[in-house]
Amino acid sequence: MPRRSRLHIPQHHSRPGEEPDFSYLETSPAGAVPRPDVNARVRDIGNLSIDLVRVLDDNHVAVGQWNPHLEVQDLQIGLRHMLLTRIFDDRMQRAQRQGKTSFYMRCLGEEAVSVAQGMALRPKDMLFPAYRNQGLYVVRGRPLVDLMCQLLSNTRDMCKGRQLPVMYHWAEGRIFSISGNLTTQFPQAVGWAMAAAIKGEDDIAVSWIGEGSSAEADFHHAMLFASVYMAPVILNIVNNQWAISTFQGFAGGEQRSFAARGPGYGMAGIRVDGNDFLAVHAVTQWAAERARTGAGPTLIEHVTYRGAAHSTSDDPARYRPKDDYEKWPLGDPVLRLKNHLIALGEWSEERHQALAQELEVHVTESWKEAVQYGTLTDGPRLNRDLMFQDVFKEMPEQLRKQREQLRTEQGV
Amino acid sequence: MPQMNMIQALNSAMDIMLARDPNVVMLGEDIGYFGGVFRVTDGLQKKYGEHRVLDTPIAEGGIVGAAIGMGVNGLRPVAEVQFADYIYPACDQIFSELARLRYRSAGDFWAPVTIRTPCGGGIRGGQTHSQSPEGIFTHVCGIKVVMPSTPYDAKGLLIAAIEDDDPVIFFEPKRLYNGPFDGDANKPAVPWSTHPKGEVPDGYYTVPIGKAEIVRKGSAVTMVAYGTMIYVCEAAARALGIDAEIIDVRSMVPLDTDTICTSVKKTGRCLIAHEATRFSGFGAELSATIQEECFWDLEAPIGRVAGWDTPYPHAFEWEYFPGPLRVAAALKAVMEAA
Ligand SMILES: Cc1ncc(C[n+]2csc(CCOP(=O)(O)OP(=O)(O)O)c2C)c(N)n1
Ligand SMILES: [Mg+2]
Numbered sequence: 001m002p003r004r005s006r007l008h009i010p011q012h013h014s015r016p017g018e019e020p021d022f023s024y025l026e027t028s029p030a031g032a033v034p035r036p037d038v039n040a041r042v043r044d045i046g047n048l049s050i051d052l053v054r055v056l057d058d059n060h061v062a063v064g065q066w067n068p069h070l071e072v073q074d075l076q077i078g079l080r081h082m083l084l085t086r087i088f089d090d091r092m093q094r095a096q097r098q099g100k101t102s103f104y105m106r107c108l109g110e111e112a113v114s115v116a117q118g119m120a121l122r123p124k125d126m127l128f129p130a131y132r133n134q135g136l137y138v139v140r141g142r143p144l145v146d147l148m149c150q151l152l153s154n155t156r157d158m159c160k161g162r163q164l165p166v167m168y169h170w171a172e173g174r175i176f177s178i179s180g181n182l183t184t185q186f187p188q189a190v191g192w193a194m195a196a197a198i199k200g201e202d203d204i205a206v207s208w209i210g211e212g213s214s215a216e217a218d219f220h221h222a223m224l225f226a227s228v229y230m231a232p233v234i235l236n237i238v239n240n241q242w243a244i245s246t247f248q249g250f251a252g253g254e255q256r257s258f259a260a261r262g263p264g265y266g267m268a269g270i271r272v273d274g275n276d277f278l279a280v281h282a283v284t285q286w287a288a289e290r291a292r293t294g295a296g297p298t299l300i301e302h303v304t305y306r307g308a309a310h311s312t313s314d315d316p317a318r319y320r321p322k323d324d325y326e327k328w329p330l331g332d333p334v335l336r337l338k339n340h341l342i343a344l345g346e347w348s349e350e351r352h353q354a355l356a357q358e359l360e361v362h363v364t365e366s367w368k369e370a371v372q373y374g375t376l377t378d379g380p381r382l383n384r385d386l387m388f389q390d391v392f393k394e395m396p397e398q399l400r401k402q403r404e405q406l407r408t409e410q411g412v
Numbered sequence: 413m414p415q416m417n418m419i420q421a422l423n424s425a426m427d428i429m430l431a432r433d434p435n436v437v438m439l440g441e442d443i444g445y446f447g448g449v450f451r452v453t454d455g456l457q458k459k460y461g462e463h464r465v466l467d468t469p470i471a472e473g474g475i476v477g478a479a480i481g482m483g484v485n486g487l488r489p490v491a492e493v494q495f496a497d498y499i500y501p502a503c504d505q506i507f508s509e510l511a512r513l514r515y516r517s518a519g520d521f522w523a524p525v526t527i528r529t530p531c532g533g534g535i536r537g538g539q540t541h542s543q544s545p546e547g548i549f550t551h552v553c554g555i556k557v558v559m560p561s562t563p564y565d566a567k568g569l570l571i572a573a574i575e576d577d578d579p580v581i582f583f584e585p586k587r588l589y590n591g592p593f594d595g596d597a598n599k600p601a602v603p604w605s606t607h608p609k610g611e612v613p614d615g616y617y618t619v620p621i622g623k624a625e626i627v628r629k630g631s632a633v634t635m636v637a638y639g640t641m642i643y644v645c646e647a648a649a650r651a652l653g654i655d656a657e658i659i660d661v662r663s664m665v666p667l668d669t670d671t672i673c674t675s676v677k678k679t680g681r682c683l684i685a686h687e688a689t690r691f692s693g694f695g696a697e698l699s700a701t702i703q704e705e706c707f708w709d710l711e712a713p714i715g716r717v718a719g720w721d722t723p724y725p726h727a728f729e730w731e732y733f734p735g736p737l738r739v740a741a742a743l744k745a746v747m748e749a750a
Contacts, residue, residue, distance in 0.1 A: 391722050
């Protein structure tokens with residue numbers, strides 16, 4: 001038989017109505033992957049990009065060299081931040097359904113990524129997030145009211161009504177403005193890190209994209225500049241298996257891990273269980289120290305699952321089994337950390353219930369305050385003149401004229 | 413005749429072309445199994461297979477670059493860019509390659525690529541789901557640029573675009589997908605099923621690229637527009653009771669100067685409307701051309717009404733959008749000028 005070339009089409013593992021099938025997912029037992037020195041040579045640590053770094057085992061015990069040995073108090077704070085992120089998400093989703101805001105995106109099932117990483121970094125490290133990293137804001141302590149006001153495009157909106165909901169920014173908190181255009185932040189984070197190195201400062205830059213976004217050319221620009229200049233940066237790919245309706249195989253995850261692109265570019269690559277709070281924290285600490293001490297950048301792939309719809313405009317029942325998330329082999333990050341704390345004797349169902357209730361109240365109170373400043377449909381509105389500001393530092397004549405024209409048009 | 417909305421009409425065009433020509437292929441993000449985020453390619457992968465309707469990685473530069481290669485190798489690719497706001501990563505492939513391949517190879521290489529992309533605001537999409545970048549593409553010689561305003565034209569123009577041996581960027585005004593929209597967001601939505609241009613033949617037909625259409629006859633002034641602005645112009649003319657002639661440009665490149673200028677010479681007045689930002693927008697080209705051709709027949713300066721020269725702000729969508737109020741004010745100014 002003569003051989004012929006053929007076009008390979010990545011195949012989804014299960015479709016609506018079928019049994020969820022995660023047999024494609026390669027994992028390692030908790031504790032199995034050794035932790036190398038932070039300045040190990042890239043060629044000596046290739047396995048880190050193939051294996052899966054995990055710390056929490058099936059009995060909720062932290063095992064192996066990657067155990068970050070965090071204080072109980074920090075674990076409890078991590079749990080609190082993750083739970084708050086989830087409760088906040090649920091409430092904002094409902095607000096969108098009630099027509100109070102136009103759009104929302106949850107990070108259900110991915111809370112450990114932003115929360116553990118945010119906690120493992122220093123407050124002055126510069127963050128270049130994607131749209132599903134709201135946990136970073138929770139860790140860095142931005143009041144929920146401020147986030148809600150952005151979602152409502154109201155009179156206290158940090159973006160002055162210019163951005164789609166969830167596209168936050170926070171200059172003092174060192175969190176960069178989120179773009180609607182995927183992956184643009186990746187090379188920018190590298191440039192920020194290069195500047196830190198040029199200035200001789202030891203702050204690092206950290207950026208996040210989804211696995212789908214790693215297809216964009218900007219991913220490759222970032223990887224190349226980071227490795228050429230050994231920039232003090234951590235580049236994260238959050239592999240939540242889905243990019244809207246498209247399975248991670250279409251981003252190139254079928255033949256090899258995303259983390260393996262790190263060594264391909266000559267930089268460290270780590271594949272981590274993204275639902276394991278301790279493992280995420282540990283690899284981030286490792287990568288941060290590596291970056292801060294001049295040993296170069298790291299690409300981290302977080303293996304996780306997008307538990308929610310892509311956004312409030314999406315219906316995943318069209319493209320994946322309804323119970324896919326329930327069957328996800330790496331579990332729920334909140335539940336896993338909770339069970340770990342219980343196993344340590346430092347937490348209980350009662351305390352968990354009480355915490356959830358406290359956070360619910362906090363979210364509800366914040367919401368009550370936020371809507372006083374206006375919603376998409378009611379209440380005080382931003383001054384429309386704001387539309388013309390910040391296009392340039394100084395408003396040119398042409399925009400001033402257009403502002404006047406709008407005032408006339410609106411009869412003010 | 414069947415009634416279709418613009419989504420169904422576009423889908424029908426692609427269905428027909430996939431069936432007629434085995435070289436037609438489609439590629440884009442979420443277009444296959446899922447059928448596209450606006451469902452424009454719904455059912456096509458199921459019907460024609462995964463080798464004809466390809467889901468792609470999220471890489472617009474890769475999509476257009478690969479489409480060019482496929483086109484050079486004999487296929488007739490129809491690429492979807494999920495939102496016009498996300499076409500920029502593909503711009504080098506479009507500007508430097510797709511648009512110039514025929515010229516630089518003296519006609520020996522060319523790629524019959526169609527790029528479909530939804531554009532325009534009015535869906536609360538914020539600054540990255542609302543843009544109208546058509547003017548940028550008209551400035552690059554070597555690509556055709558079209559934008560339909562009705563289901564009938566959408567289907568006929570898309571078939572023509574796919575059959576065209578030159579590259580075509582096909583802008584889909586997404587606010588018109590489900591019905592004509594006159595810019596008044598408070599009015600209930602009007603479906604295409606109640607509109608004469610929602611009548612779309614089931615079978616093959618084309619609407620020629622390069623022909624404008626007079627959508628409303630009139631003698632007092634010529635309103636030149638395309639996409640969503642057609643309906644805003646109609647609403648403004650109706651509100652003021654002005655006997656305006658309204659021309660749907662449909663094809664920006666090549667431009668039907670004849671139809672436009674014949675009308676302006678007849679009416680002596682002209683207002684140009686588009687949703688895109690005003691400065692260096694396609695309206696500037698229209699205005700210059702009309703001025704050159706019709707100067708001695710003009711009774712008043714040509715008017716232009718457009719989006720403001722700012723990004724599309726989420727909270728001020730309706731203050732940004734050149735709605736009936738702004739168009740009516742501009743129309744009045746053109747009518748009252750000496
Ligand atoms: C340049 C660009 N192309 C396309 C889109 C449309 N889009 C928005 S999100 C998305 C999927 C991204 O998936 P992934 O990177 O995996 O992130 P996730 O949503 O899973 O967190 C797409 C295609 C966009 N925003 N920008
Ligand atoms: Mg993803």
